Amino acid sequence: MSDLEHFRADTRAWLEENCPAAMREPVRGFDDLYMGGRNPEVDHPDQQLWCERMAQRGWTVPQWPREYGGGGLNKEEAKILQQEMARLGARRPLESFGISMLGPALLKFGSEAQKQEHLPPICRGEIRWCQGYSEPNAGSDLASLQTRAEDRGDHYIINGQKVWTSYADKADWIFCLVRTDNTGSKHEGISFVLFDMASEGVTTRPIKLISGSSPFCETFFDNVRADKRNLVGEEGKGWAIAKYLLTHEREMISAFGAAPAKSLGAVAVENLGSDASGRLRNGILRHTIAQYQLDALAFGATMSRVGDEAKAGQGLGAASSIFKYYGTELNKRRNELNLAIGGEPALGWDGDVYGGGATSRDWLRSKGNSIEGGTSEVQLNIIAKRVLGLPD
Amino acid sequence: MALVLTEEQIMLKESAAGLLAQKAGVAQLRALRDAGDARGFTPEVWQDIATMGWPGIAIPEAYGGLGYGYTGLGLVLEQVGRHLSPVPLQSTVLLGGTLINALGSEAQKQSLLPAVAAGELHVSLALQEGPQHAPEDTALKAEIAGAGYRLQGEKCLVLDALAAQQFVVIARTSGVPGDSAGLTAFLVAADAACLTVEQRSLVDARGVGALELNGVDVAASAVLGEVDAAWNGLSRSLDIANIGLAAELLGVATEAFERTVEYLKERKQFGKVIGSFQGLQHRAAELFAELELARSIVLKALQAIDADDPQLPLLASAAKAKLCEVAQRATNEGIQMHGGIGMTDEYDIGFFIKRARVAQHTFGDYNYHLDRFAQLSGF
Numbered sequence: 001m002s003d004l005e006h007f008r009a010d011t012r013a014w015l016e017e018n019c020p021a022a023m024r025e026p027v028r029g030f031d032d033l034y035m036g037g038r039n040p041e042v043d044h045p046d047q048q049l050w051c052e053r054m055a056q057r058g059w060t061v062p063q064w065p066r067e068y069g070g071g072g073l074n075k076e077e078a079k080i081l082q083q084e085m086a087r088l089g090a091r092r093p094l095e096s097f098g099i100s101m102l103g104p105a106l107l108k109f110g111s112e113a114q115k116q117e118h119l120p121p122i123c124r125g126e127i128r129w130c131q132g133y134s135e136p137n138a139g140s141d142l143a144s145l146q147t148r149a150e151d152r153g154d155h156y157i158i159n160g161q162k163v164w165t166s167y168a169d170k171a172d173w174i175f176c177l178v179r180t181d182n183t184g185s186k187h188e189g190i191s192f193v194l195f196d197m198a199s200e201g202v203t204t205r206p207i208k209l210i211s212g213s214s215p216f217c218e219t220f221f222d223n224v225r226a227d228k229r230n231l232v233g234e235e236g237k238g239w240a241i242a243k244y245l246l247t248h249e250r251e252m253i254s255a256f257g258a259a260p261a262k263s264l265g266a267v268a269v270e271n272l273g274s275d276a277s278g279r280l281r282n283g284i285l286r287h288t289i290a291q292y293q294l295d296a297l298a299f300g301a302t303m304s305r306v307g308d309e310a311k312a313g314q315g316l317g318a319a320s321s322i323f324k325y326y327g328t329e330l331n332k333r334r335n336e337l338n339l340a341i342g343g344e345p346a347l348g349w350d351g352d353v354y355g356g357g358a359t360s361r362d363w364l365r366s367k368g369n370s371i372e373g374g375t376s377e378v379q380l381n382i383i384a385k386r387v388l389g390l391p392d
Numbered sequence: 393m394a395l396v397l398t399e400e401q402i403m404l405k406e407s408a409a410g411l412l413a414q415k416a417g418v419a420q421l422r423a424l425r426d427a428g429d430a431r432g433f434t435p436e437v438w439q440d441i442a443t444m445g446w447p448g449i450a451i452p453e454a455y456g457g458l459g460y461g462y463t464g465l466g467l468v469l470e471q472v473g474r475h476l477s478p479v480p481l482q483s484t485v486l487l488g489g490t491l492i493n494a495l496g497s498e499a500q501k502q503s504l505l506p507a508v509a510a511g512e513l514h515v516s517l518a519l520q521e522g523p524q525h526a527p528e529d530t531a532l533k534a535e536i537a538g539a540g541y542r543l544q545g546e547k548c549l550v551l552d553a554l555a556a557q558q559f560v561v562i563a564r565t566s567g568v569p570g571d572s573a574g575l576t577a578f579l580v581a582a583d584a585a586c587l588t589v590e591q592r593s594l595v596d597a598r599g600v601g602a603l604e605l606n607g608v609d610v611a612a613s614a615v616l617g618e619v620d621a622a623w624n625g626l627s628r629s630l631d632i633a634n635i636g637l638a639a640e641l642l643g644v645a646t647e648a649f650e651r652t653v654e655y656l657k658e659r660k661q662f663g664k665v666i667g668s669f670q671g672l673q674h675r676a677a678e679l680f681a682e683l684e685l686a687r688s689i690v691l692k693a694l695q696a697i698d699a700d701d702p703q704l705p706l707l708a709s710a711a712k713a714k715l716c717e718v719a720q721r722a723t724n725e726g727i728q729m730h731g732g733i734g735m736t737d738e739y740d741i742g743f744f745i746k747r748a749r750v751a752q753h754t755f756g757d758y759n760y761h762l763d764r765f766a767q768l769s770g771f
Binding site (some may be wrong): 039052241263265266268269274277278279280286287289290291293294295297298300302305308309311312314318319322323325327377380381384385387388389390391392 | 607
C-alpha cells in the first residue's frame with residue numbers, strides 16, 4: 001500500500017469508530033451547525049463530542065499547520081479525509097468565522113505570538129469570532145468607516161458603531177476595522193485589531209431580518225480597551241488585510257450558487273406534471289427553470305475551470321472576479337423558482353405543515369446574498385474597472 | 393478531467409490565431425463578399441491550413457489524421473470565430489469527417505478520411521429541408537431502384553455547397569417524417585446526374601447552397617453505414633457539430649465584446665469617454681461574466697467529445713444554447729454601444745452580428761437546444 005492508501009484506511013477506520021451516529025445525519029439548516037464558543041449553542045450533545053474528537057487530531061481545520069492546532073494535512077490527504085467523511089455522511093465538526101475568515105488572515109499577516117495565542121482556540125472551537133466591518137455610513141463604501149481607535153501607549157481606546165455584525169451577540173471575540181489616522185486618504189489609517197467582546201463598553205443589539213431570523217447585530221463600542229499586542233499587521237495598514245479577508249468571504253458566499261442535489265426541473269415535474277412528451281406542463285415555467293439550470297451548470301464549470309487553471313499554474317484568472325456577483329444572483333433565481341414551483345406550501349411561514357417556513361425564509365434570506373460582502377453593483381464596478389480597464 | 397488547456401493546446405490556439413489573423417480575417421471575408429465569390433473561401437488559404445494539418449486534427453491516425461481530438465479542433469474553431477475566417481472547416485472537417493467516421497464502414501473510412509485529412513476532399517452534409525432544424529422530419533425520399541437507390545427531394549443550408557465534391561445526403565428509406573428511425577445517409581457526388589447545386593446568399597456572406605435531387609441514382613455502395621440506421625451516427629455528429637459551432641460562437645462573441653470595450657475607451661461624448669458611464673460599465677461587466685460562463689461550458693463540452701462522455705447530448709445542447717444566448721447579447725450590445733458607426737457597412741462590427749445569427753441557427757438555435765436540454769434533463 002502507498003502512504004496515501006494507508007492514510008485512507010486509517011482514516012476510514014478512525015471515522016467509523018469515532019463519528020457518533022447523530023453526526024452522520026444531514027444538517028437541518030443553518031441553525032443546526034455547530035459553531036463552538038464559550039457558551040456554545042448545542043442542539044445535540046454529540047456535536048461537542050464530535051468536535052472534541054476531531055480537534056484532537058487537528059481535523060476541524062485539516063490543512064492548517066500542526067503547531068497551531070491544525071491537521072497539517074497536504075491537499076491529497078485533505079481530499080481523502082473529505083471523501084471518507086462524505087462516505088459516512090459525517091458532518092463537518094465545526095463551522096466558524098475563525099476558521100473561514102480570521103484564521104487565513106492571521107496565518108498570512110499575524111505575528112508568531114498572535115498565531116500561537118489565537119489559532120489553537122479556533123481549532124478547538126473554544127472561541128467564537130465575529131467580524132466588525134460595516135458601519136451605518138460605511139456599507140458598499142467600506143473604507144469610509146469611522147470607528148475611532150485612540151492611541152494610549154500600550155493599548156487603544158475604541159469608540160464607534162458597527163452594523164451587520166454576524167452573530168455579534170453570540171461571539172466571544174471580534175476582528176475589527178478601526179480608524180487610527182484621519183489625515184490621509186480613506187484607505188490609509190485603517191487598522192485591524194482583535195478584542196474580547198466581553199470587554200467593558202461593548203453592547204450588541206440583534207437586528208430582526210425579513211426572514212424572521214436575527215443573524216446580525218448592531219454593535220456599539222463605548223471606550224473599549226484593546227491591547228496593542230492584538231493589532232494585526234502594521235498600524236494604519238489594515239485595509240490590505242480587510243481586502244484579503246473579503247475575498248475569502250466572497251468565495252464563501254458565492255459557493256451558495258452551487259446547484260442543488262435534486263434538479264428543480266425534476267421537482268417541478270413532481271409538483272405540476274408533464275405532457276406526453278415528458279415536458280413540464282407549464283411551458284413558461286419550464287423555460288425559466290431551463291435557463292436557471294443551464295446557467296448553474298455553466299457556473300459550476302467556471303468554478304472548476306478557475307480552480308483547475310490555478311492548479312495548473314496558469315494563475316487566478318479574471319473569471320474569479322465574477323464568482324460573488326454571479327453566484328449570489330443565481331442563488332436568488334433558484335430561490336424565486338423554489339417559490340414558483342412549490343406554490344402555496346412554499347409560502348408557509350410557521351408550523352410543521354409548512355416545514356417551519358423553510359422555503360420562504362431561505363428565499364427572503366437569499367435577497368441579502370447580493371448585498372452582504374459587497375453588493376452586486378459594487379462587484380460589477382470592480383469588474384468594469386479592474387478587469388475591463390474602463391475609466392472612472 | 394481537469395477543465396484547463398494543456399501547454400500544447402495553448403500553442404495550437406496561438407498558432408491558429410496567428411495564421412488566421414494574417415490570411416483569413418475580416419478583410420478577406422469582406423473582399424470575398426464584395427467580389428460575389430460563390431465558393432466562399434480562397435483555395436490558397438485552405439492549402440496553408442491543410443499544411444498545418446488542421447483538416448485532420450480530429451481524424452484518427454489510422455485514417456491519416458493527427459488524432460489530436462475535438463478539443464484541439466474546437467480551439468481552432470474559436471479562432472475561426474474571432475477572425476470570421478472564411479474557411480470550409482465547419483462543413484468538411486467538423487461535419488464531413490465526423491459523419492464519415494461515425495457512420496462509415498471500415499472500407500469507406502479507409503478510402504475517404506485520408507483525403508479529408510489532407511484537405512483534398514470537401515464533403516458537406518445535406519440535411520435541412522424546411523425553415524428550421526428538425527432532423528427527424530426528413531422527408532427526402534430514397535427508393536430502391538435496380539441495384540441501387542433513387543433520391544428525390546430538396547435540401548437547404550448546405551454549407552460550402554459550391555466547393556463540395558461529395559455530399560452526405562440524409563434521406564428517408566422507411567417510416568414517416570417525424571420518425572428518427574428509417575433514415576439513411578448517402579454519399580452523392582457533386583457532379584451526379586439530375587443533381588442541381590444552387591448558390592444561396594445568406595446574411596453572413598459565407599458559402600452556402602441548396603440541392604435539388606431530381607431522381608439522382610446512386611449505387612448501393614453509396615450508403616454510408618447501414619440502411620435505415622443513420623440516426624445514432626447522425627445525432628452524435630450533430631452533437632459534435634453543435635459543440636464546434638459553440639466554439640466558433642465563443643470566438644465571435646469574445647471578439648465582438650473586446651472590440652466594443654476598446655471602443656468604449658476611445659469614444660468621447662459629454663466631454664468624457666463613454667466607458668466611464670456606469671450604465672455602460674455594468675452592461676459590459678455582466679457580459680464579461682456571461683462570456684466566462686460560455687468559455688467554461690464550451691471547454692466542458694469539447695472534453696466530453698474526446699472522453700466519450702455519456703452526457704454528450706446534454707452538454708452539446710447546453711453549450712449551443714448558452715452560446716446562442718451569449719453571442720446574441722454580445723453582438724447586439726456591440727452594435728448598440730458603437731452607436732451610429734456600428735450601423736455602417738464600412739465598420740467591421742456588423743460582420744460579427746451577421747455571422748453570429750447564421751451560426752446560431754445552423755443545426756438548431758437557442759430555442760431548439762434549450763428545449764432539448766430541458767428534455768434531456770428530465771423535464
